[in-house]
Amino acid sequence: MTTERLVKLPPLENGDRLTRSEFEQRYNAMPQLKKAELIEGVVYVSSPVRVIHSQPHADLMTWLGSYRAATPGIACYDNPTVRLDADNEPQPDAVLRLEQGGNSWISDDGYLEGAPELVVEIAASSASYDLHDKLRVYRRNCVQEYIVWCTYSQQIDWFYLEDGQYKPQSPDASGILRSRQFPGLWLAASALLAGHLAAVLQTLQQGIATADHQTFVESWAAAAAARVGRIATADHQTFVESLQPTPL
Structure with missing residues (x-):
């Protein structure tokens, strides 16, 4: 036996x-x-996870979740596993991605694959691998925007991808950081660092109220309607009927 x-x-x-x-x-x-x-x-x-990580994490998720609530066509994830390539499977603190037309997708077994448009990490300091090995991995895989909040040094770095390199996003005259991928996604970094979440959300609402955000929402709605229209065509109906079993 x-x-x-x-x-x-x-x-x-x-x-x-x-x-x-x-x-x-x-x-x-x-x-x-x-x-x-x-x-x-x-x-x-x-x-x-210590409180020095979990509180910033909660505030960032509130900020991103509020943007998602006002912006159809995007998805927001908390601590998702991301299959980037054969050697890299990070689990970032937060992700924002386009549900259609982006560079990432949901696998058959329910994991995120490819490069989401925006990744957020919370790190202890600038010595963390989030600002070194991970940064290079996200850059190489063409993650378009990357935010790192260093909790001990109380610093927020927002990078955007240009010509294959990450460049630091500079705040505007009002001290606001603005996403290049997601119109209206505005961040009052100083308020976030100070724990003034209400001020952070107020600034975000100002971004959501802009014409750029409205145009972004309308373009998504038009694309969604076009997809529905393609499905409703006579050619699609003929294709569906051709798949039906022939009556005996």
Whole structure:
């Protein structure tokens, strides 16, 4: 009689060098683990989350979620696993992406794949890998905008991709940072750093009230209507009917 031996996968540990497939197998075998990432083929396992991280995280999600509520056609995710390429599977703090016409999609098994338009990370300091290895990974994979909030130094860096390089976004005369990918996504960085969330949301509402945001919303609505129109064509109906079984 043959006895089957169960092969137990080793746990994920910081510094492990794995393929993305190996990383996912081990991650899935550790349901108690809440956050692990594969960056340039190296595993990073996060420590338990302190308040100095979770409070900024909550404020950023409130800001992004408020923009999503006013902007159809975009999706906002909290701590999603992102399959970027064969060696990189980060789990950023927040993601904003176009649901149609962007560079990312949802896989058959429910994961985000490709490069979302905007990624947000909360880091302890400028020494964090968020501003080094991860930044290079996001840049190489053409993530268009990248925001990093360094909690100890109380600094927010907003980068945009231009000619294959990340360049720092400069605030306007009022100290407001404005997204280049999402019209109306305005950030009062100084208010956010000071914990004045109401002021942050007030500034965001000003951005949402602009003509640029309205044009963005209208263009999405027009594109959605065009997709519905294509489905409603006679050619589509003929195609559907051709798939129906022939009556006996």
